[in-house]
Amino acid sequence: MAHAVISCLHANLAALEAVLADIDQLGIATITCLGDLVGYGPQPNEVVTLVRERAIPCCQGCWDEDIIEGLNSCECSYPSQLAERRGHLAHQWTADQLSETNKAFLASLPMTLRRDRLLFVHGSPNSQHEYLLPDMDAFAALERVHTADADTLFCGHTHRPYVRELRDGVIRVRVQTVSDQSAAIEREMPLSVRRIINAGSVGEPRHGNTHATYVVHDEATGSVEIRAVPYDLERTCRAIVEAGLPPVFAWRLRHGFEYAERADDASHVCER
Amino acid sequence: MARWALVSGLQGDLDLYEAIQRDLRQLGRVDTLFVLGDLIGPDRDANALLHRLQLPRRGELQPQCLYGWWEDQLLAELGYRGERRADPLRQRFGQAAVEALQQAVDPGRMAWLAALQFGFIELDCALLHGSSADVGDRLGPDSSPLLLLDRLTRMDVNRLFTARSGKQFSVELSGGGIASAVRDLAGERQLQQVVPQRKVIGIGSGLRYTLYDPGSDRIAFRTVGQQAGSRGRGFA
Ligand SMILES: [Zn+2]
Ligand SMILES: [Zn+2]
Numbered sequence: 001m002a003h004a005v006i007s008c009l010h011a012n013l014a015a016l017e018a019v020l021a022d023i024d025q026l027g028i029a030t031i032t033c034l035g036d037l038v039g040y041g042p043q044p045n046e047v048v049t050l051v052r053e054r055a056i057p058c059c060q061g062c063w064d065e066d067i068i069e070g071l072n073s074c075e076c077s078y079p080s081q082l083a084e085r086r087g088h089l090a091h092q093w094t095a096d097q098l099s100e101t102n103k104a105f106l107a108s109l110p111m112t113l114r115r116d117r118l119l120f121v122h123g124s125p126n127s128q129h130e131y132l133l134p135d136m137d138a139f140a141a142l143e144r145v146h147t148a149d150a151d152t153l154f155c156g157h158t159h160r161p162y163v164r165e166l167r168d169g170v171i172r173v174r175v176q177t178v179s180d181q182s183a184a185i186e187r188e189m190p191l192s193v194r195r196i197i198n199a200g201s202v203g204e205p206r207h208g209n210t211h212a213t214y215v216v217h218d219e220a221t222g223s224v225e226i227r228a229v230p231y232d233l234e235r236t237c238r239a240i241v242e243a244g245l246p247p248v249f250a251w252r253l254r255h256g257f258e259y260a261e262r263a264d265d266a267s268h269v270c271e272r
Numbered sequence: 273m274a275r276w277a278l279v280s281g282l283q284g285d286l287d288l289y290e291a292i293q294r295d296l297r298q299l300g301r302v303d304t305l306f307v308l309g310d311l312i313g314p315d316r317d318a319n320a321l322l323h324r325l326q327l328p329r330r331g332e333l334q335p336q337c338l339y340g341w342w343e344d345q346l347l348a349e350l351g352y353r354g355e356r357r358a359d360p361l362r363q364r365f366g367q368a369a370v371e372a373l374q375q376a377v378d379p380g381r382m383a384w385l386a387a388l389q390f391g392f393i394e395l396d397c398a399l400l401h402g403s404s405a406d407v408g409d410r411l412g413p414d415s416s417p418l419l420l421l422d423r424l425t426r427m428d429v430n431r432l433f434t435a436r437s438g439k440q441f442s443v444e445l446s447g448g449g450i451a452s453a454v455r456d457l458a459g460e461r462q463l464q465q466v467v468p469q470r471k472v473i474g475i476g477s478g479l480r481y482t483l484y485d486p487g488s489d490r491i492a493f494r495t496v497g498q499q500a501g502s503r504g505r506g507f508a
Contacts, residue, residue: 138450138465143422162456169450171417171467176442179492184444189417191450207457226457 002026005120005199006214007034007156008061009051011041011094012203012253013239015212016050018231019202028216032113034156034199035061035122037106038094039087040249041203042239048102060109061122062129062157067095068107086246093245112148118219119150123157132196134162142166145194152195152217161200161213163224167193197224203236209256276394276484277302277333280340280401280435281477283313284376286321288478288496293332295496302483305333306392308435308475309340309401312385314365314372322381339388340401341408341436346373352386360408395486397431398424409434411472413441421445424470431471433484438477440493445470 004023009016023031033056038044051058098106111128113120124130125148132141132155141164145153169191174184200213207213211228218224237250277296282289296302311325312318328334339347342361349358349370358370377385390407391400402409404426411420411434420443424432448467453460473491475482483492 134454134456135463137425138452138463139418139421139467140425141452142450143418146416146418160456162454164452164454166450166452170448171421171445172447173417173420174442174444174446175413176444176491177413177440177493186446187417188448191418209457213457224455226455228457 001030001220002028002216002218003030003032004028004214004216005032005034005154005197006056006202007122007199008036008159008201008204009033009038009041009047010036010063010201010203011038011044011047012212012236013041013043013046013050014232014235015203015229016047018229019212019214019227020050020054022227022229023214023216026216031056032120032154033058034120034154035059035109035128036063036156036201037061038067038098039063040090040245041236042243042245043236044094044098045102047203048098048105052102052105057113058109059113059120059122060106060111060128063091063094064106064109065128066091067098068103086248089246090249093243114150117151118154119145119148119152120154121148122155124155125150125153128157131158132198133158134160134164134198138166138169139171141196142169142191142194145196146191150194151192152197154197154199154215154217156199156201158198159201159204159206160198161207161215161226162196162198163215163226164196164198165193166191166195195224200226204253206252206257210254211256275302276304276306276486277481278306278308278399278433278435278475278484279335279481280308280475281310281438282307282321283310283342283478284316284318284321285478286324289321289324291479291496292481295494296333297331299483302333305335306399306433307335307337308399308433309338309407310342310435310477311337311340312342312346312373312376314342314369314376316376318376319378319381322377322384326384336392337388338391338399338401339385339407342373343385343388344407345370346377347382347386349374350382352382391427393427393429396429397433397484397486398427398429399433400427401434402436403432403434408436410437412437412439412474413443415443415472417443417445420472421467421470424468424472430469431473431489433473433475433482435475435477437474439474440476440480440482441474442491443472 122128240250345358345361403423
């Protein structure tokens with residue numbers, strides 16, 4: 001059965017409406033959301049309310065957590081310092097706008113959702129703030145899926161959709177428990193196939209194109225389709241400017257990327 | 273050439289520490305002493321040992337100390353770790369152990385303990401009590417190789433010395449690899465990666481400690497009082 005996975009809606013109502021319409025038109029009933037319902041965008045209440053009305057199961061994103069917990073995050077919440085300064089502005093605005101009911105909803109979201117061997121997280125199983133980038137060390141990527149006891153890991157947070165299959169993995173080790181090297185024992189750990197599926201971003205795409213992205217996964221066949229959906233971009237951009245948010249948020253929606261969003265240190269592991 | 277001794281789990285035992293220092297003097301070829309945490313414990317007053325670690329006697333190696341699991345628990349209980357308290361200790365050993373640990377260390381020594389670091393990076397080696405993931409991470413000879421590789425990768429080092437499991441071991445990543453295919457909106461690409469030649473070394477605890485020669489990458493597991501002739505061939 002096919003199901004849709006969406007992430008990083010970022011208070012962009014026009015993009016969310018377009019993606020939900022696309023999912024409905026495909027006849028898909030099961031939707032999972034990987035968090036970041038708010039932040040950057042101009043319609044936090046409208047987006048949270050729509051997700052609640054549609055009863056879409058969500059896990060908590062980095063923005064959802066920070067809006068509830070306050071900005072006590074480690075610097076890795078933002079990929080760069082420039083992004084951090086802009087993020088602080090958006091954070092304050094969003095916190096002021098959100099209704100208490102919607103804040104309570106964000107606070108109630110779990111860190112992870114699980115269905116059989118599928119695991120749904122925002123950043124990584126370790127943290128909502130950890131970036132699982134498409135080209136990160138394959139063993140480190142596999143470790144995240146393996147340690148979480150899943151076969152397929154759905155994540156978001158990078159705003160760039162991808163499907164990564166890790167296969168034919170094996171690690172050989174020599175184990176010594178006495179000084180004498182001749183007493184070493186050889187061991188081998190075969191690594192079973194695992195997949196990481198990044199759902200991209202509905203409301204703040206950074207894949208170089210303005211289209212909202214999400215993924216459709218068919219559990220029966222294992223196929224994954226990355227969907228790119230055009231939406232009424234100008235409607236959101238106007239609302240950003242009217243709300244008094246930094247105009248650069250509208251600029252990057254029109255360009256589909258933002259140089260300040262490039263991670264300074266993508267391998268940084270959040271220790272929080 | 274620098275040679276290191278790596279020690280852990282003294283748990284307030286000054287006699288044990290003196291025996292290790294004697295052992296090192298007899299060996300004669302060690303010039304750096306690392307104490308990878310667990311300087312204190314609930315079973316013994318640790319003040320005399322802490323005093324000595326700070327002020328070595330003449331002829332003794334100056335120890336370079338990290339904090340370990342027991343120090344972390346005490347520091348947490350006394351408010352040095354934000355909101356965190358010594359709950360793992362309380363759950364495992366009970367409230368009496370929390371109180372015994374507090375009694376083992378004079379308040380005047382807390383500032384020194386609080387200033388201890390989580391880890392050292394020396395050359396291409398990370399020296400830690402547990403791992404890069406947590407001070408309480410127990411890495412051992414039976415740990416998943418994938419997990420060990422992850423801990424090495426997080427620190428970006430070739431050698432990781434750990435003490436938490438109390439075991440002496442060396443796990444060398446000796447081979448293997450992994451293939452991956454990444455597909456995004458721009459297309460698909462194949463990546464191939466080999467297992468890097470890296471090692472995780474458990475240094476032991478108490479009487480059992482480890483010698484390391486970073487020049488030759490030789491490791492020797494030692495037990496205090498062991499006959500000189502029977503010491504590890506690896507350190508010859
Ligand atoms: Zn996001
Ligand atoms: Zn995020």
